[in-house]
Amino acid sequence: MSQTFNLPDVGEGLTEAEIVSWRVAVGDIVEVNDIVCEIETAKSLVELPIPYAGTVGELVAEEGETIEVGQPLIRISGADDDDAEQAEEKPQRGKKQEASEKKSGEKKTGAEKNGTARAAQTSEDQNQALVGSGPKADTAKARPRTRHTVPDLVETVHLPEETPAARTGFHTGDIADIVAKASPPVRALAKRLGVAVWELVGSGRNGQITRDDVERQAREKKALRESGKQPKGGVPVPGRQQSPGDVGLLYDGPREENVQVRGVRKATALNVSASASNIPHVSVFKEVDITRTMELRQALKNDPAYQGLSVSPMLFAAKAIIWAARRNPQVNATWHDTHYTLRNYVNLGIAAATPRGLVVPVVHEAHTYSTQGLAAAITQLTDDAREGRTTPGEMQGGTISITNIGPLGLDFGTPILPPGQAAIIALGAVRKKPWVVDGQVVPRGVMVVGGSFDHRLIDGDLAGAFVSDIAAVLEQPGLLLD
Amino acid sequence: MAEAHAEQPAPIQLLDADGKLSHHPVYSTYIEQLDDAALRDLYRHMALERRFDAEATSLQRQGQLALWAPAQGQEAAQVGTIAALKPTDRVFPTYREHAMALYRGISAEELMATFRAVRHTGWDPNAYNFNNYAIVLASQTLHAAGWAMGINQDLRSGNLPRDKAADEIVLACLGDGASSQGDVHESMVFAASYQLPMLYFIQNNHWAISVPTSTQSPSPLANRATGYGFEGLRVDGNDVLASYAVAKHTAEQLRNGQGPKLIESVTYRMGAHTTADDPTKYRPSEEVEHWADRDPLTRYKTWLENESKATEEFFEQVEQEAAELAAELREAVQTMEPIDIERVFDTVYTEPHRQVQAEKAWLKDYEAGFAEEETS
Structure with missing residues (x-):
């Protein structure tokens, strides 16, 4: 049994280090704190002392190699004395046991009353816990989110109008009061005039609540009081229904409310406004009979190879997009003003509505997948997105995107292009419609397929050709056999 | 740096680098x-x-x-000074007064939290009359001045008898780098204005991370x-x-x-300066050798041995105790x-506070939103 010493973060927030030189070789006997190697980080040259005693079993990294913090550096085996106990302790602590202990939240119970064993075990746990793997845990390998939490402190604060008098000091103050954008003199003024600053919408720079805002509110309140009328919404007007005490709101809540913009909502807002203002969009649509695709879909659903996979019109549309991109290369590109970049591959962005908001994970190298492989990839990505597990990396690098608005019951829409892409395809709902086939009106499964394109690069004819190619595949999926 | 200091008044020294003791009319009597x-x-x-420090590194x-x-390197400065104080004197440390903390009985566990x-801190300041480490440079000198003003107020109001107040002087620790901070100026102004029972103890260890003391001040x-x-006063630390x-x-004064x-x-x-910097990048090795x-x-051990004040057995015992402390x-x-x-x-507050409680609830909810463990 051996102990592994992982590369620690010897600075503050370092992520990697280069092995400059080894001071020990395999077979050497080492004591705790013996220097085993010298590493160079972004900050300094550091000599690393070993936390275990025993015999050097393996030097995992080579001199000159750069390894990440938390990666194995050296293994020490055949420990003696105390360390032998530690080493023997390990086999009893198999992975399963560790996992179950972690789950139950009990790290030190049961048989582990022996102090040394406890120290050894905790040491092992903590070795993992502190700096050894810290920086990595913070980045790409963050624990997955399983659900969405209320994103901020502000949005749920509702206070009846009559409370300001009770709000005397900071300690009893409300959160919304504290985060409302008003300077201390304006807050003091508001307090004096009996105006609730958290109910105001600031007219100042960056939404700052100004003196004028407070005074105007105070004047309006005063006018209402003097006229004996209720606030605006509650002014009795013939023909308006009003129950006693009802100030005339749509639902239970404050009359106006400022909600902080954060997270996915904020990112989406930035992306779509940049895209909408920089890219001249052009949209085209085509109605298509996808009965054959729906028949094929049913066949695949019955195929055991597709067990557990989502086989939706989206899958066939994805295949169709790849097929059509091969025939219309210019849609698969990025505009740079002085030039544009043609992409000879498809990284397919899949727009997904999630509890966190709109997320567009990407199937990288989508053109290399079989139909079954693509189904698996899309299923995985959309599941991850809905459960909030999509990493930032998985949302980058898309070349063409697809958005399925059919499940929303919609027939067509004009999507906004994700930044850096020139084409996004939207799929409508599949509806049974009367359709003319061979001169006969028959019920067929019909869908609108269309999308938005970067008009700087793609004119109506190209957009039309691309959408028509996609439609052709959806109408006759046999085309994919080429 | 050594050359620069040659022009400055020599620090008060009793024991030279070779372990030879000299006589001083005032200070020798204390020894x-x-x-x-x-x-x-x-x-x-x-x-x-020293052993504790090496283990921590x-x-x-x-x-x-x-x-x-x-x-x-700063053991003598810290141990000599803290040993001269009474346990009732209040210490306001920086984040490097490990020898002082250990001297006052703060445990390895408390010190390391x-x-x-x-934890933000591992010990109860009142239990040791030793304030928590101050990471924000020089802030502790203001806290110290405030504490000393409190002592003066207690004296004036009769809550603290004069003889008892004499057992509660305040040690404000700082470094050469922090001495340039505005907080220190304010603290010293107040200390002088109110004639506070404060001892400012600057450990001039020559380097404020990578800035030499000569940059902090042309005069001592x-x-x-x-x-x-x-x-x-300047003393050989x-x-x-x-x-x-x-x-x-x-302290007597x-x-x-x-x-x-x-x-x-x-x-x-x-x-x-800390484990996050590399001193070889900013200071010459000759200087380090000079101070080594x-x-x-070394010099104190030489003197104890020469004066037969300690036996070989004593030094072995100390080494053993140090090893146990390291363990x-x-x-x-x-x-x-x-x-x-x-x-x-x-x-954060002594009484429940709505904003802090809301933040606590938010974090709890946020943490609960993660999976139990990563599935790998």
């Missing part, structure tokens, strides 16, 4: 009053800190501590006291006997109500419980 056991104890505390290199600020990053830091109207005697003498004083303890940081020859433990430190660090995040919120 003469120490019996052999007390003299040995000074060495013991310095040796314990190793633990940081092994990923067990987030950070460590080594005090190697911050460096392991599991001790001279700054004159500008505020109180006395400043690598001489534990001078450090003790000067601090003892100055403070106990007699003779206002604030300043001691600049001229010493040298042998290690890095002036090591505080205790290692054990303490590795078995430390992870941070109790709720405590962070619960200790």
Whole structure:
């Protein structure tokens, strides 16, 4: 049994280090704190002392190699004395046991009353816990989110109008009061005039609540009081229904409310406004009979190879997009003003509505997948997105995107292009419609397929050709056999 | 740096780098009053800190501590000074007063909670009359002045008798770098204006991370006291006997109500500023060698041996005790419980506070939103 010493973060927030030189070789006997190697980080040259005693079993990294913090550096085996106990302790602590202990939240119970064993075990746990793997845990390998939490402190604060008098000091103050954008003199003024600053919408720079805002509110309140009328919404007007005490709101809540913009909502807002203002969009649509695709879909659903996979019109549309991109290369590109970049591959962005908001994970190298492989990839990505597990990396690098608005019951829409892409395809709902086939009106499964394109690069004819190619595949999926 | 200091008044020294004791009309008397056991104890505390420091540095290199600020080289300055104080005197440390903290009885576990990053602080300041480490440079000098003003108020209001107040002087620790901070200026102005029972103890270890003291001030830091109207002394911080005697003498003056004083303890940081920097990148190796020859433990050990004040057995005992302390430190660090995040919120205000409670609830909800463990 051996102990592994992982590369620690010897600075503050370092992520990697280069092995400059080894001071020990395999077979050497080492004591705790013996220097085993010298590493160079972004900050300094550091000599690393070993936390275990025993015999050097393996030097995992080579001199000159750069390894990440938390990666194995050296293994020490055949420990003696105390360390032998530690080493023997390990086999009893198999992975399963560790996992179950972690789950139950009990790290030190049961048989582990022996102090040394406890120290050894905790040491092992903590070795993992502190700096050894810290920086990595913070980045790409963050624990997955399983659900969405209320994103901020502000949005749920509702206070009846009559409370300001009770709000005397900071300690009893409300959160919304504290985060409302008003300077201390304006807050003091508001307090004096009996105006609730958290109910105001600031007219100042960056939404700052100004003196004028407070005074105007105070004047309006005063006018209402003097006229004996209720606030605006509650002014009795013939023909308006009003129950006693009802100030005339749509639902239970404050009359106006400022909600902080954060997270996915904020990112989406930035992306779509940049895209909408920089890219001249052009949209085209085509109605298509996808009965054959729906028949094929049913066949695949019955195929055991597709067990557990989502086989939706989206899958066939994805295949169709790849097929059509091969025939219309210019849609698969990025505009740079002085030039544009043609992409000879498809990284397919899949727009997904999630509890966190709109997320567009990407199937990288989508053109290399079989139909079954693509189904698996899309299923995985959309599941991850809905459960909030999509990493930032998985949302980058898309070349063409697809958005399925059919499940929303919609027939067509004009999507906004994700930044850096020139084409996004939207799929409508599949509806049974009367359709003319061979001169006969028959019920067929019909869908609108269309999308938005970067008009700087793609004119109506190209957009039309691309959408028509996609439609052709959806109408006759046999085309994919080429 | 050594050349620059040659022009400056020589620091008060009793024991030279070779371990030879000289006589001083004022300060030598304080040493003469120490019996052999007390003299040995000074060495013991310095040796314990040195071993403790080395172990802590190793633990940081092994990923067990987030950070460590080594005090190697400054043992005599710290031990000599703290030994000259009474346990009732209040200490306001920086984040490097490890020898002082250990001297006051703060345990390895208590001392390391911050460096392991599991708690903001590991000890009760009132239990040791030793404030929590101040990471924000120089802030502790303001806290110290405030504390000393409190003592004066208690005196004036009759809550604290004069003789008892004499047992509660305030030690404000700072470094050469922090001495340039505005907080220190304000603290000294107040200390002088109110004639506070404060001893400013500057450990001039020559480097404020990578900035040399010569950049901080063209004249000795001790001279700054004159500008505020109180006395400043320079002492050889690598001489534990001078450090003790000067601090003892100055403390007596403070106990007699003779206002604030300043001691600049001229010493040298042998290690890095913290484990996050590389001193070889900013200071010459000759300078480090120069100071290695002036090591505080070596010269004192030489003197104790030459004067037959300690036997070989004593030094072996100290070494054994230091090894045990290092083992205790290692054990303490590795078995430390992870941070109790709720405590962070619960200790902001003495009474429940709505904003803090809302933030606590939010974090709880946020944490609960993660999967139990990563599926790999």
